[in-house]
Amino acid sequence: MVYENPDGVKIGLEVHVQLNKLKTKLFCGCSTDYHNDEPNTHVCPVCLGLPGSLPVINERAVEFAIRIGLALSCEIVEQTQFHRKNYYYPDLPKGFQTTQYDYPIASKGKVIIEGEDGERVIRITRAHMEEDPGRLQHIGTIEKSKGTLINYNRSGMTLIEIVSEPDMRSPKEARRYLDKLRSILDYLDVFNGDLEGAMRVDANVSVFGGERVEIKNISSFKGAERALLYEIMRQKNHVRRGGEIVMETRHFDEARGVTISMRTKEAEHDYRYFPEPDLVPLRVAERAPEIQKALPELPDARRERFLRQYEMSNMHARALTNEIKVADFYEDVAGKVNPKDAAVWVADILRGELNYRDLGIDAFAAKDIVTIIELVTENRITEQSGVEVIRTILDHGGKPQDIVKDKGLLKVEDDIVAKAVKEAIAENPEAVTDYLGGKEKSLNFVVGKVMQKTKGRADAREVRERLVKDLNDQS
Amino acid sequence: MVTWTDISGIKQKIAESSAEEVTASYLEKIGKSCINGFVRTWDRALEVAKAIDAGDQEGPLAGVPIAIKDNISTTGLSTTCSSKILQGYVPPYDAHVIGKLRDAGAVILGKTNMDEFAMGTSTESSYYGATLNPWDTDRVPGGSSGGSAAVVAAGEAPVSLGSDTGGSVRCPAAFCGVVGLKPTYGCISRYGLISYANSLEQIGPLATCVADIAALMDVIAGHDHRDSTSINRENNYSEALKDDVNGLKIGVPEEYFGEGIDEGVEKAVWDAIGKYEDMGASWKKISMPHTKYALASYYIIAMSEASSNLARFDGTRYGFRADGDNWHVMASNTRAEGFGDEVKRRILLGTYALSAGYHDRYYLKALKVRTLVKQDFDRALSEVDVLMGPTMPTPAFKIGEKIDDPLSLYLADVNTVPVNLAGVPSISVPCGFSEGMPVGLQIIGKHFDENTIIRAAYSFEQNTAHHTRRPREVV
Amino acid sequence: MITKEEVEHVGWLARIRIDETKSDAYAGKLNSVLDYFGQLDKVDTEDVPPTYHVMDIVNVFRKDEVTESMPQDAVLSNTEYRKEGNFKTPKII
Structure with missing residues (x-):
C-alpha cells in the first residue's frame, strides 16, 4: 500500500551529534570527560577564546567525521577549510563559531528507514x-x-551536524530516521548517546507545499515527534482558517508540548562567513578508502546477515540489530543455545521486560538468559516460569538456578516423578498388594523402580511420600 | 647609565658588573623617560636578572633586557593591546616567543606602547597616549610598534619585539632609525600574539644592529605545534652575518618611488643602492604593477579579519565591562566605550566588507587582488635576489598631523603592505636622514630567505655609518 | 555609499553602540575609505583565484591526546563577574 501523505507534509531534520568518544576537544587538548565536573574546569586559552590563542585540529575528530560520512553513504570532500560563522552570544567565547561552510566534509548521502509504506530512502x-x-x-x-x-x-567539543533533505512525510518517519541515525552512530563507536546533549535536533516542516518553519530547542527524539505533531496540526489549522504560513523559527516548549514563534528578524542574522585564517585547509579524501575498509558492520548489513545466518523473522532481525549492544548480546546467546530460541527470548521477551522497566540490555547478563533458555528447552521449567525468572532478576536480582529453586518452579520435573510413580504402581501389582497387605518393605521395591525410571533425578523421600499418598488414595 | 648598547655590549657589561645592575640601569632610564614608549614595566624584572646572576638560568640571551609589544601575551604581566577594553587583563599563559625568550635567559623589562590593537602607523591611537619620536619629540615614532622602536632608539632597551601586519615593525624602525625585521609568514609562531589580521601578521624583532636581529631570530623563530600556520623549517640566522654582497642581484621596484615620496628619502635610498653597487652588487629597475592596488586590498583583508578577531572582546570573560541590562546591550556598550575611534572604524568597515551583499565586492575581490600582488613578487623575485626601496615614503610626520584623516594615514603604508600580502620577509635598516629624521631602506627577500636579506643588511651596515648615529638624550 | 541606516545596522552586527547623533559622522569617514576601496573595481580579476593562505600547506593536525586544562581560579581570574565557578553576565533574553 502506498502512503498518500494527504497533508503534503515535508520534514527535514538537522541533527547535532557530539563526538564525546574523542578524548579531547576539536581544537585543543582539553578532556571531553567534563559531564560530572565543576564548571570551567575543562578549559584552556583555546576553548576559552583567550586573546592570542590559536586552534589546532584534532586528527581523530576528522577521522570520526569521515567515518560517519561513509556510514551515511556520503561523498567525502576532496579539500575543505574551516570557516568562521560570526555572531554574538555569550556562550561563544570568540564571537564566532568555527565550522565548515561551503565544503562540508561529507555530502550527498542517504539513510534507509522503515517508512509509512515500506522501505524509504x-x-x-x-x-x-x-x-x-x-x-x-x-x-x-x-x-x-x-x-x-x-x-x-x-x-570546543566536536559536533557533527547532519542535515537531511525534507524527505520525511510524518512525525513517525522522522522518529524512525532519528532512531536509525542513532543506531548507525552507535555502531560507529563515535559517541555515547546516553550522555547529556549527545544528540540535539532542529526540525523544519511544511504542509501543502507551503513555506517551511524551523523548530528549535528539541531535546529528545520523543520531543521531536511531539513537536512535529503539534506543528503540523498548527499549520493545517492555520491554512484551513485561510491563514498563510510564513517562514519563521519557532521554539519548542517541551513542558506544554507547543511551538512558539521566536519573532526573530532574519535580516538580523548575517553570519559573514569567511575562511579561518588560523587553520590551514584539510585535504583528506585520500584517507577515505582506508577508513571505509575499517568500518564496522552497520545495522542494515547486520540485519541481512541475521536473516541469513539465524533464519529469523524480519521483525526479529530488525529488533535485534537496532542497537549494537543488543545485537552483540544476541550473538553471544545464539552461540550457546538454539539461535531461533535465542531470537524469541531476546527480541520478544527480554526486550519487552527491559523496555517496560526503561532499562538497556546492559541490565541483564547474557549467561543468565542462556540458563533460562536451557531450562525451558529441557522442559524443566515452563515458558511462563522463564518469564518469571527474568522479571525476578530485573526486580530483585539473583541467579536463575536459585530463583527456580526458591520459587519451586521445577514443575516439569514434578510431572515426571508423578508419571513414574503411576507407572510403577501399574507395573508392579504384586508389590503393591503386598504393601497394602501390611508388608511395609515391599514399598522400597516400588520406590526403586521409580528411581530407575527417573534416572535418579528424583528425591527418594519425595517419591516414597508420593507413593504412600497415591496408594492410600487408591484404596 | 647604559645607553645604545647592542647585545654583545650588554654581555660585556654583565661580565663587568651583573645582570641585575644592567637591568636596574635600564629600569632607571625608563623611569626618567619622557617619550612614553613603555606602558608598563615588569615588577619581576630584577628578580629574573638576579636569578641569572645566581647562575639559575643560562642561554644565548642570559641577562639581556628586552621590551615586548603590548599585544604579545606574557603570563603575570598585563597585556592590553594599549586598549581600554583590555584594561586589567593578565594573560594566564605565555606567547610562544615569550617562552623562548625566557628559556634563553632574556629579561623582560615591560610592555611597549602601540597603536590600539596594532591599527595604525603612528602610535597615536593608544589608550595610553602617543609615544614620541626620540629624534624629535614633536613627531610620531611610526607604528604600530612605535613603543618598541622608540625605546630601542632612545636606549631604553637594547632590543625589542614588535608585530608587523602591514608594516608595523618596519615603519617605526625606519622612523626611529633602528633595524626591524618582518619575517616570512609562518616563520615565527603567532601563539599568544593578540590577533589583528591573522593571515598577514608576524612577530618581528627590533634592534640597533643587524647582528642582534639575527641573534633574536635564532631564539624566537621555528616551528610551534600550537600555531597551525607555523612552518617546520630549521635555520641559523647568525650564519648570515657576512659582509659580502658580491654578485647580489637587486631589483628596484619603480612603484616604490611613487607620488608623494619625500625627496630626502628618495636620495638616501638611491645613495644606498649606489653603495651596494660599489660593494659588488648589481641592480635593475623592476615593475610590480599591482602595487597601487595593494593598499586597498590589504586594508579590506585586515579590517575584515579584525572585525572577527576582535569580536571576543565583549566584556564577558576579561577586561573592561560597561553597564547594560541585558547581554547584547552590555556588549554593545562595552565595545562602544572600550574601543577607540580607529578600532571602531576598522571593525565597522570590516563587518561591512564581509556582510551579505558586499562580501564579493570587497572581501573576495581583495583576496583576488592579493593573488595578483603575490604574483608580482613571485615574478620579480625570480629575476633578482632581493628587492630594495624606501620603507616609508616620508620621514616621521608630526604628531596630530594625520590622526583626523584616516585615509592619509593608510596611504603611508604603501610600500610596506605589499610584503604582508605576499608573505615574504623584509628588513628595514637605517640608510640616511631627511629633515634630520632617519630614513629606512627596505630589503625584501624570497619566502624563507631571511638569510639573504640579513646578509645584505649586515653588509650595508658594515660599510656605512648611518646606524651609529643616535638621537641626543631626550629628557 | 554607506548610508546612515547601514552604519546603524553594521553597528548592530558588530555590537558597537552608535549614537544616532554620530552615525552621520561615521558614514562620512567610512565613505571616504570605501571610495578608496572602490578602485579595486577597476582591477580585472576574472579567473584569478583568491589567496586565503599565503603558504601552501594543508593537513596540520594534533593527536587526540589530553593536555592539562587550567585551574578554575585561573579561568576566572580576569573577571570579578562570577558565581559558583561560572562567569556571570546580564541576562540574555
Whole structure:
C-alpha cells in the first residue's frame, strides 16, 4: 500500500551529534570527560577564546567525521577549510563559531528507514564539523531572569551536524530516521548517546507545499515527534482558517508540548562567513578508502546477515540489530543455545521486560538468559516460569538456578516423578498388594523402580511420600 | 647609565658588573623617560636578572633586557593591546616567543606602547597616549610598534619585539632609525600574539644592529605545534652575518618611488643602492604593477579579519565591562566605550566588507587582488635576489598631523603592505636622514630567505655609518 | 555609499553602540575609505583565484591526546563577574 501523505507534509531534520568518544576537544587538548565536573574546569586559552590563542585540529575528530560520512553513504570532500560563522552570544567565547561552510566534509548521502509504506530512502544533504558552544544557565525564570551563568566546559567539543533533505512525510518517519541515525552512530563507536546533549535536533516542516518553519530547542527524539505533531496540526489549522504560513523559527516548549514563534528578524542574522585564517585547509579524501575498509558492520548489513545466518523473522532481525549492544548480546546467546530460541527470548521477551522497566540490555547478563533458555528447552521449567525468572532478576536480582529453586518452579520435573510413580504402581501389582497387605518393605521395591525410571533425578523421600499418598488414595 | 648598547655590549657589561645592575640601569632610564614608549614595566624584572646572576638560568640571551609589544601575551604581566577594553587583563599563559625568550635567559623589562590593537602607523591611537619620536619629540615614532622602536632608539632597551601586519615593525624602525625585521609568514609562531589580521601578521624583532636581529631570530623563530600556520623549517640566522654582497642581484621596484615620496628619502635610498653597487652588487629597475592596488586590498583583508578577531572582546570573560541590562546591550556598550575611534572604524568597515551583499565586492575581490600582488613578487623575485626601496615614503610626520584623516594615514603604508600580502620577509635598516629624521631602506627577500636579506643588511651596515648615529638624550 | 541606516545596522552586527547623533559622522569617514576601496573595481580579476593562505600547506593536525586544562581560579581570574565557578553576565533574553 502506498502512503498518500494527504497533508503534503515535508520534514527535514538537522541533527547535532557530539563526538564525546574523542578524548579531547576539536581544537585543543582539553578532556571531553567534563559531564560530572565543576564548571570551567575543562578549559584552556583555546576553548576559552583567550586573546592570542590559536586552534589546532584534532586528527581523530576528522577521522570520526569521515567515518560517519561513509556510514551515511556520503561523498567525502576532496579539500575543505574551516570557516568562521560570526555572531554574538555569550556562550561563544570568540564571537564566532568555527565550522565548515561551503565544503562540508561529507555530502550527498542517504539513510534507509522503515517508512509509512515500506522501505524509504532519506537523503542526507550534508554532514559538517563544527565546535560546540559553552553552556548557559539562567538565574531565575526565563521571564524574570536576573542574569546568566556561563560554563565553558562544553565549549570546543566536536559536533557533527547532519542535515537531511525534507524527505520525511510524518512525525513517525522522522522518529524512525532519528532512531536509525542513532543506531548507525552507535555502531560507529563515535559517541555515547546516553550522555547529556549527545544528540540535539532542529526540525523544519511544511504542509501543502507551503513555506517551511524551523523548530528549535528539541531535546529528545520523543520531543521531536511531539513537536512535529503539534506543528503540523498548527499549520493545517492555520491554512484551513485561510491563514498563510510564513517562514519563521519557532521554539519548542517541551513542558506544554507547543511551538512558539521566536519573532526573530532574519535580516538580523548575517553570519559573514569567511575562511579561518588560523587553520590551514584539510585535504583528506585520500584517507577515505582506508577508513571505509575499517568500518564496522552497520545495522542494515547486520540485519541481512541475521536473516541469513539465524533464519529469523524480519521483525526479529530488525529488533535485534537496532542497537549494537543488543545485537552483540544476541550473538553471544545464539552461540550457546538454539539461535531461533535465542531470537524469541531476546527480541520478544527480554526486550519487552527491559523496555517496560526503561532499562538497556546492559541490565541483564547474557549467561543468565542462556540458563533460562536451557531450562525451558529441557522442559524443566515452563515458558511462563522463564518469564518469571527474568522479571525476578530485573526486580530483585539473583541467579536463575536459585530463583527456580526458591520459587519451586521445577514443575516439569514434578510431572515426571508423578508419571513414574503411576507407572510403577501399574507395573508392579504384586508389590503393591503386598504393601497394602501390611508388608511395609515391599514399598522400597516400588520406590526403586521409580528411581530407575527417573534416572535418579528424583528425591527418594519425595517419591516414597508420593507413593504412600497415591496408594492410600487408591484404596 | 647604559645607553645604545647592542647585545654583545650588554654581555660585556654583565661580565663587568651583573645582570641585575644592567637591568636596574635600564629600569632607571625608563623611569626618567619622557617619550612614553613603555606602558608598563615588569615588577619581576630584577628578580629574573638576579636569578641569572645566581647562575639559575643560562642561554644565548642570559641577562639581556628586552621590551615586548603590548599585544604579545606574557603570563603575570598585563597585556592590553594599549586598549581600554583590555584594561586589567593578565594573560594566564605565555606567547610562544615569550617562552623562548625566557628559556634563553632574556629579561623582560615591560610592555611597549602601540597603536590600539596594532591599527595604525603612528602610535597615536593608544589608550595610553602617543609615544614620541626620540629624534624629535614633536613627531610620531611610526607604528604600530612605535613603543618598541622608540625605546630601542632612545636606549631604553637594547632590543625589542614588535608585530608587523602591514608594516608595523618596519615603519617605526625606519622612523626611529633602528633595524626591524618582518619575517616570512609562518616563520615565527603567532601563539599568544593578540590577533589583528591573522593571515598577514608576524612577530618581528627590533634592534640597533643587524647582528642582534639575527641573534633574536635564532631564539624566537621555528616551528610551534600550537600555531597551525607555523612552518617546520630549521635555520641559523647568525650564519648570515657576512659582509659580502658580491654578485647580489637587486631589483628596484619603480612603484616604490611613487607620488608623494619625500625627496630626502628618495636620495638616501638611491645613495644606498649606489653603495651596494660599489660593494659588488648589481641592480635593475623592476615593475610590480599591482602595487597601487595593494593598499586597498590589504586594508579590506585586515579590517575584515579584525572585525572577527576582535569580536571576543565583549566584556564577558576579561577586561573592561560597561553597564547594560541585558547581554547584547552590555556588549554593545562595552565595545562602544572600550574601543577607540580607529578600532571602531576598522571593525565597522570590516563587518561591512564581509556582510551579505558586499562580501564579493570587497572581501573576495581583495583576496583576488592579493593573488595578483603575490604574483608580482613571485615574478620579480625570480629575476633578482632581493628587492630594495624606501620603507616609508616620508620621514616621521608630526604628531596630530594625520590622526583626523584616516585615509592619509593608510596611504603611508604603501610600500610596506605589499610584503604582508605576499608573505615574504623584509628588513628595514637605517640608510640616511631627511629633515634630520632617519630614513629606512627596505630589503625584501624570497619566502624563507631571511638569510639573504640579513646578509645584505649586515653588509650595508658594515660599510656605512648611518646606524651609529643616535638621537641626543631626550629628557 | 554607506548610508546612515547601514552604519546603524553594521553597528548592530558588530555590537558597537552608535549614537544616532554620530552615525552621520561615521558614514562620512567610512565613505571616504570605501571610495578608496572602490578602485579595486577597476582591477580585472576574472579567473584569478583568491589567496586565503599565503603558504601552501594543508593537513596540520594534533593527536587526540589530553593536555592539562587550567585551574578554575585561573579561568576566572580576569573577571570579578562570577558565581559558583561560572562567569556571570546580564541576562540574555
